Amino acid sequence: xxxxxxxxxxxxxxxxxxxxxxxxxxxxxxxxxxxxxxxxxxxxxxxxxxxxxxxxxxxxxxxxxxxxxxxxxxxxxxxxxxxxxxxxxxxxxxxxxxxxxxxxxxxxxxxxxxxxxxxxxxxxxxxxxxxxxxxxxxxxxxxxxxxxxxxxxxxxxxxxxxxxxxxxxxxxxxxxxxxxxxxxxxxxxxxxxxxxxxxxxxxxxxxxxxxxxxxxxxxxxxxxxx
Numbered sequence: 001x002x003x004x005x006x007x008x009x010x011x012x013x014x015x016x017x018x019x020x021x022x023x024x025x026x027x028x029x030x031x032x033x034x035x036x037x038x039x040x041x042x043x044x045x046x047x048x049x050x051x052x053x054x055x056x057x058x059x060x061x062x063x064x065x066x067x068x069x070x071x072x073x074x075x076x077x078x079x080x081x082x083x084x085x086x087x088x089x090x091x092x093x094x095x096x097x098x099x100x101x102x103x104x105x106x107x108x109x110x111x112x113x114x115x116x117x118x119x120x121x122x123x124x125x126x127x128x129x130x131x132x133x134x135x136x137x138x139x140x141x142x143x144x145x146x147x148x149x150x151x152x153x154x155x156x157x158x159x160x161x162x163x164x165x166x167x168x169x170x171x172x173x174x175x176x177x178x179x180x181x182x183x184x185x186x187x188x189x190x191x192x193x194x195x196x197x198x199x200x201x202x203x204x205x206x207x208x209x210x211x212x213x214x215x216x217x218x219x220x221x222x223x224x225x226x
Contacts, residue, residue: 029075033072036075037068037071044068047062047067061160113128115179115180115201115202122135129158130156130157132177134189136214139214140190140191140192141188142214142218143211144187144207144208145186145198146184148178148186149172152173153169157178162202174196175195177198182200185204186200187210
């Protein structure tokens, strides 16, 4: 923000006017914008700290996007422009609004998404983000467990609130693959090569039904000599 104060031309869609009346309006508007931005930065900092301390990833993510986006949008809505330049104000407002919408897409995805699993012959297909196929012939063990191991970090994955998708590493350094949409009750699948998957629906009963279905398929293959 200090750089923008010294050089306002770096602000997207903004240029100080050479027309005296508009120049004074632009100066007043910049002061208003920076005032809103300082308030937004405080809200972002507090929201981020609360999100990290309380483990509320949604609050952390929202605090990164909404305060600053709303501050810019409010500032642009209050910008006074002389006749002949009003089109720029509308374009800037629309651009900021689109940024807010695009930034909110991950939140919409999290609230709408759930585990999607399809079975076909020897294959279990997990669709969606980071989706993959698992050959049931490669499954060594299927278990129902109450909790996940402690996650240290994600190596190639997505995590927001109760949704965790992709590749992660545990506190002990073990790689695991997560397709989980809850904070308890998971299906743990261990493959013969040592790869470990954790799966869960938002609904506990659906997760238990998935565990039973996979177990029945594995048991059926064992009885048939596969």
